Amino acid sequence: MxxxxxxxxxxxxxxxxxxxxxxxxxxxxxxxxxxxxxxxxxxxxxxxxxxxxxxxxxxxxxxxxxxxxxxxxxxxxxxxxxxxxxxxxxxxxxxxxxxxxxxxxxxxxxxxxxxxxxxxxMQFLTVSHETRLKQTIISQHATEISASPLNNTLIGDLISKQAATISQDETIQQAAEKMTRLGYSSLVVLKQEGSIGIKELGIVTDRDIRVRCVAEALPYTTQVSEIMTKDLYSIDASSIAFDGLIMMMDKNIHHLLVTKNSQLHGVITITDLMHKEAQNAAHLISVIRRAKTVDELVKVGVMLPDVQLKMTKLGIAGLQIGKSISALSKALTVKLIELGQEELGQAPVPFAWFSAGSLARQEQLAYSDQDNGLIISDSALPEHFDWFKKLANFVCDGLNLCGFVYCPGNVMASNIKWRQTQKVWLDYFRTWIDTPSPQALLNSSIFFDLSFVYGEMSLVSDIKKYVLSKTTKSTLFLAHLSKNMQSNRPPLGFIRDFVLISSGDNKSTMDLKHNAIAPIVDLARIYALALGIEETCTIGRLQKVAECKTGNSVVSRSSALSLIDAFEFLVQLKLGLYLKKSLADLPVNNYLSPGDISRLERTHLKDAFKVIKTLQDARQVML
Known part of the structure; x- marks a missing residue:
């Protein structure tokens, strides 16, 4: 040659x-x-x-x-x-x-x-950068399938036999006999509703019979509806099994109804799913729920970085890792609230503890800080607020010990500003929307991602409904949000290289969190607020936007799907960065040096940045 x-x-x-x-x-x-x-x-x-x-x-x-x-x-x-x-x-x-x-x-x-x-x-050369990014995500999904059995299993595939049912009028003894004969651990309780047909009313399990019948010395002739669990949750047979596991961990339930074409298809148990999942976050949640002291919770909390690293090594999807860590974080919060009430006594009035930010979006990872708040019933009297102050300090201190450090901006329930009655919270949101000052826009980026954790759910859901009723009509507020979003631009240079930090400890790196992932989170939030979408997680919001018939007035279906691909790629890249820094015994942060990833990864990173920049520019044109 x-x-x-x-x-x-x-x-x-x-x-x-x-x-x-x-x-x-x-x-x-x-x-x-x-x-x-x-x-x-x-x-x-x-x-x-x-x-x-x-x-x-x-x-x-x-x-x-x-x-x-x-x-x-x-x-x-x-x-x-x-x-x-x-x-x-x-x-x-x-x-x-x-x-x-x-x-x-x-x-x-x-x-x-x-x-x-x-x-x-050939594909790399002949398709658009959006399609190229999509193909990268498809390739990642193929790797994830081999890494986690639950990512490659549909809920319906785990149903080997039809659900067993029983009428609400039948007795506990008849239920026990039927479970024994069929070898089932649960029966779905049905109710005939006139000409409408049969409706699932509840579920009765062998544990219900032991705890609510035998232990309470109820007559065996008591109707089964007296001891059944009434809060039913269901999942479609076409959903992936991992989402079923996360739902059961989140709701603290052991049985989940499975539907197919909106009809009862079967029942899945958390044991069924735990046996399929090698990386058992469900086991840790079980340990959390059995804990008697804060010290026991801290022992679980300090394990979370290692759990995250092991899941990353296995090639499990970044979004699934985020769901798992978020479920564990929520379980820790719930248990801390319960321990706090054991120490302080029951709450004087109804309240709701909520999460904000990444936990509310089910995107929290280890090494994250905490964002939370308390909504107190308007019936609270002045003397009640000291109890809530003590509870908030107990929970926030406990989360800090468990590894979810205090929020640098003090966005926590321990701050009296974020521990208020529902009326005050409604005033907050109304002011932020009607008068979008710089501070209001900063608060919006945190509190407009809101998720119920514990207590009276209506205190949170009422606020979320109120917010969407206003944002869908407030073009001024959405315009200010869009303008504020422009401050976080992807570090994409016009010529070849990325725009990197020029000085300081993080010189020659880029900030993946603020300049790559945050812009997508911001875009998804703006789209959701504009269209009245209740979903909180970023991917869920973008999926709803893509499905929305009126979505074209805000963003096209193809653009929403491209943002999903970009988000998945960036989250996976961030987790890989965390893994490399941990293995090298370096401080874990969001700063990436382009030289630490392959040339092909740098090309895909540019593709993701181009998608973000295009849609940020589109919002700017609309101002």
Whole structure:
């Protein structure tokens, strides 16, 4: 191989996706390379000889521009070492030489002929960056499937026999006889509702019979409806099993009705799912619920970083890890509230403890701080507030000991400002929406992600309904939220490299949390508030937006789905960053150096940033 060809191979093999090709394929590919010198001002999209050509920039700068309403804007710049596909995508924009450039030219047909046995390379070159990101997520999902059995199992696949039922009028003895005969641990209790048909009323388990009948010395002739569990939760048979496990852990239940086409299909137990799941977060939640002291909870809390690292090593999806850590965090909070009430006595009036921020979105990870608050019934008297102060301090101190450190901004129930009656909270939200000051917008980014944890649920749900009733009509508030969101931009440079922090302890890195993940969280929140979507988690919000028939007035379905792909990729990248820092015994934080990830990962990271930037720009245009 002559020296010129060696030079070509060495240059091309540094550029994704060619960096994954074997040497002999690269040699074949580079045989057909032509090198062209182009001068500033040339419009390459007008050059017939360069049509259907992939350009690799050796030196100089090319600019991709578009013209909308007679206004020309720069979309992207290509510098040394960049691959430009503009001349093969033909997407109604122009490619102009900004600085004299030396480019390597590869005809698309020659490339596809050389890399025909490498479909991932072909797809990388011929599809949009949104589609490329989608394919990356699909590949990640394939890895996750092999990592966690519950991610690859539908709830319906675990149902081996139909649910057994019993009428509400039948006796406890008849229920026990039926369970024994069928070998079931539970029966679904049914009620006939006139011409409407049969309705699931509750569920009775063998434990209900032991605890509520035998232990209480009830006559066996008592109707089964007297001892059944009335709070029923259900899940569709098409849902993944992992979501069923998370639901049962979150609701503290052991049986879940499974429906198919809106009809009762079966019953799944938490034991069924725990046997399928190797990484057993459910076991830790069981330990939390049996704890008698704060010290016992702390022993579980300090385990969470290791649990997270083990799940990351196994290749479990970042979103599933977030759900697991969030479920554990919520269980710790609930248990601390219960222990607090054992020490302080029962609450003088109804209250609701809520989570905000990442825990409310089910996206909390180990190493996170806490965001929470207390909503107290309007019936509270002045002398009652000292009790709630003591409870708030007890719980927030306990969470800090368990590893969920105090919020640096003091957004906690231990702060009297965030421990108020429902009336005061409603006033807060009304003021934030009607008068969107900078502080109001900051509060909105925290408290508009609100999730009930413990107590009287209506105190939280009433506020959430009130908020959505106002935000769907408040274009001024949404405009201010959109403008405020622009302060967190993805660190995407116009030419080749990322825009990195220029000084300080985190010099030459980028902040994945604030400049990559937070913008997607912000966009999803704005879309949800505009459309009246009750969902709190980021992926759930974007999925609802994609399904919403009126969603096109806010964001297109394809854009919402692209944001989901970007979010999944970035969360997985962040968890990988945490893992690397932990293994290297470095402080765990959100600062990523581009040199610590592969060239291909850097390309996918740019793809994610482009998706975010495009949709941020779209919100800016709407202001």
């Amino acid at each position: 002559n020296s010129e060809l060696i030079e070509h191979v060495m240059f091309v093999q540094q550029i994704p996706p060619f960096d994954i090709l074997p040497k002999q394929v690269l040699q074949e590919l580079t045989k057909n390379i032509t090198i062209t010198y182009v001068t500033a001002g040339q419009v390459l999209t007008d050059n017939d000889e360069l049509q259907d050509t992939i350009l690799l920039i050796k030196k100089g700068i090319l600019v991709k521009r578009t013209c909308i309403n007679n206004e020309t804007s720069t979309i992207e710049k290509y510098g040394e070492g960049d691959l430009c596909r503009q001349l093969i995508l033909n997407n109604n924009s122009t490619l102009v030489v900004e600085e004299d450039a030396l480019v390597y030219c590869l005809k698309l047909d020659d490339v596809l002929s050389a890399v025909g046995e490498y479909p991932s390379v």
